Amino acid sequence: MLVTLFLRALDARDPQPILGDRLAAEAVERIDYDWAKLDKPSIVRGRAGVALRARQFDTWAADFLREHPEATVLQMACGMDSRAFRLDPPGVRWFDVDLPDVIALRRKLYSDGGSYRMIAASVTDSAWLEEIPADRPALILAEGLLMYLREAEVSQLLRRLTGHFPSGALIFDGVSVSTARATQLLKKVLPPRWYPYPAYWTAIRDESDIPRWNPDLRPRGSEAVLKAYGQIPDPRVRRCYRLASRFRWTGDFLRVFRAEF
């Protein structure tokens, strides 16, 4: 989550940002970490992708919140993301959830207050959900999370969520089968210093996987992150993303999905 924060900060410092997440740039200045470790071509290359993904989430989240101005937002795996303050929807109750050490770091940047709260828990546990009132439609966000869980955990989590709230929408990103397999192989054959990331365990073939995980979820479309290359201001990067988006293997490696219940 420091990688995605760093990449959003780089985007924000660009004169022509894609997302323009000013709070990410401030967070990088405030967190005591050797950011030079992340300033490598192999990491920085993902900057536009991270910004485009976040922008797709913001757009769909804002659409939902316009229609449901009194909703409850549950953002799982929030990391250091500042979406609650980027969108800042009045009238909405917002819960950001992540693992305890991540929330401990997050509390150095942000505080609970008003209608905003952070919860330190693993989403695969069940108790934390009871802390969230179930009386309003929910917008459930999972950016950069489900691929790290096992498929049985994804299914169980999504069933718990739709069982808890009366109705709502789910926005999440999913990786292709070939991408997940590639990360599992890299994890197996490369030493950790060459491939320091966790493998992806849950992939999504297409929208029909969503009701297979949870029959209460009705798919409502998806967008390939790379297909949004038109929003990239730098012509060289835009050309690379456009080229990669043409091939199924690369173009479809990461999609943002939307479903309702």
Ligand SMILES: C[S@@+](CC[C@H](N)C(=O)[O-])C[C@H]1O[C@@H](n2cnc3c(N)ncnc32)[C@H](O)[C@@H]1O
């Ligand atoms: C790739 S980061 C994405 C963070 C954030 N959504 C963003 O876009 O910057 C993955 C996040 O998932 C969180 N995570 C992984 N497993 C989790 C679990 N079981 N419960 C809660 N959070 C989890 C990690 O702590 C981390 O913050």
